[in-house]
Amino acid sequence: MVTLAEVAQHAGVSASTVSYVLSGKRSISAGTRERVERSIRALGYHPNAGARALASNRSNIIALMIPLRTDMYVPVMMEIATAVATTARTHGYDILLLTGEEGPDAVRRVTGSGLADAMILMDVELDDERLPLLRATEQPSVLIGLPADTAGVTCVDLDWSATGALCVEHLAELGHRDVAVIGEAPAVYERHTGFAERTLDGLRSRARELGLKVLHRPWEGGYDAMAVTLSRIFDERPRTTGFVVQNESAVEPLLAVLRRQGRAVPEDVSVVAVCPEQVAVQASVRLTSVAVPAQELGRHAVQLLVGKLDGRETDGAVLIAPELTVRASSGPAPTAP
Numbered sequence: 001m002v003t004l005a006e007v008a009q010h011a012g013v014s015a016s017t018v019s020y021v022l023s024g025k026r027s028i029s030a031g032t033r034e035r036v037e038r039s040i041r042a043l044g045y046h047p048n049a050g051a052r053a054l055a056s057n058r059s060n061i062i063a064l065m066i067p068l069r070t071d072m073y074v075p076v077m078m079e080i081a082t083a084v085a086t087t088a089r090t091h092g093y094d095i096l097l098l099t100g101e102e103g104p105d106a107v108r109r110v111t112g113s114g115l116a117d118a119m120i121l122m123d124v125e126l127d128d129e130r131l132p133l134l135r136a137t138e139q140p141s142v143l144i145g146l147p148a149d150t151a152g153v154t155c156v157d158l159d160w161s162a163t164g165a166l167c168v169e170h171l172a173e174l175g176h177r178d179v180a181v182i183g184e185a186p187a188v189y190e191r192h193t194g195f196a197e198r199t200l201d202g203l204r205s206r207a208r209e210l211g212l213k214v215l216h217r218p219w220e221g222g223y224d225a226m227a228v229t230l231s232r233i234f235d236e237r238p239r240t241t242g243f244v245v246q247n248e249s250a251v252e253p254l255l256a257v258l259r260r261q262g263r264a265v266p267e268d269v270s271v272v273a274v275c276p277e278q279v280a281v282q283a284s285v286r287l288t289s290v291a292v293p294a295q296e297l298g299r300h301a302v303q304l305l306v307g308k309l310d311g312r313e314t315d316g317a318v319l320i321a322p323e324l325t326v327r328a329s330s331g332p333a334p335t336a337p
Helices: 004-011 015-023 030-043 049-056 074-090 104-113 131-136 160-173 186-190 194-210 223-236 248-260 277-282 294-309
Strands: 061-066 094-099 118-121 141-144 154-158 178-183 213-218 242-245 270-275 288-291 316-320
Touching (some): 015 030, 061 104, 074 094, 104 118, 154 294, 160 242, 160 288, 178 194, 178 223, 186 194, 194 213, 223 248, 242 248, 248 270, 294 316
Parallel strands (some): 061 094, 061 118, 178 242
16 A cells, blocks of 8 residues: 555655645645656555545545435435535545434434535425535535525525426416416325425415316326326316426326326326436327436535535525526317317
8 A cells, every 4th residue: 555655755745745635734835746647546545534534634525314205216316416416526525325314313313423524415394304404514615506584594405486487387388277286196195395385385375376177196106096196186177287396206107197098198188297308208109308416416515515614605595596407298278179
């Protein structure tokens, strides 16, 4: 294993100079820094993590609390986590993965033990019980999600309220007056998960302004459950011609049951989805959709967190504007017979 002394000898400098290059604690001339960095690369030197942590009083680790729930779409969660990990590495940080089910206990463990320098939290609820602990500690943190009260925290998220409004606006422009929302599993709403609640609020508010009727139905899973859900929707609102889907797993069951019922997409009903781009373009009917910017959320969260670690004030909410892409699943509302 290559030592710091061997790097110093190879570069023709003192061991303390190599240490200063690595830590950035003192100004080193560009020429000397370049010589040391060349020697580090040539010898394949990796600083000892424990020694570095002792010297800098930092672990160079970011804790990421990720939800692993059966009612959440795991591929999106993992795409965000991957973006967090790769972006963190570019800033010299590694990731400690925690499961969201631990809740406040995990926050206490990280903030009280020095396991990590900072935290990124996902699966944020409107009244998230982790927030009082985050506000009470000096350890930097960033939420991927928006609680009801953003005071004293830093958040980044898609603007879910605007997302819901954008979906219903598109259907209204096409002449649809009765819209049904196929939502997340009931447990997601029972937890008051921010993204689901805000999408629904934004959609309903804009629908009222536009004079549209909206019916919301959570979906637990399965083709049979989708068939029952659609039957109830059309029994209650027989003139329903527009669907908004905010549940990636519901996309194919919805399209399949509509086909089985003899309802063509988009001739008889239009479908707009809030989902990853890949889900939209690989569906049996290419879906008009608002994409979930998973990678952008992960990258932005790390950048905000690194700014806090470097002493920059970044409290507040950063909202990413939604973009709707029109594809084959949406069209003019059918003319009433």
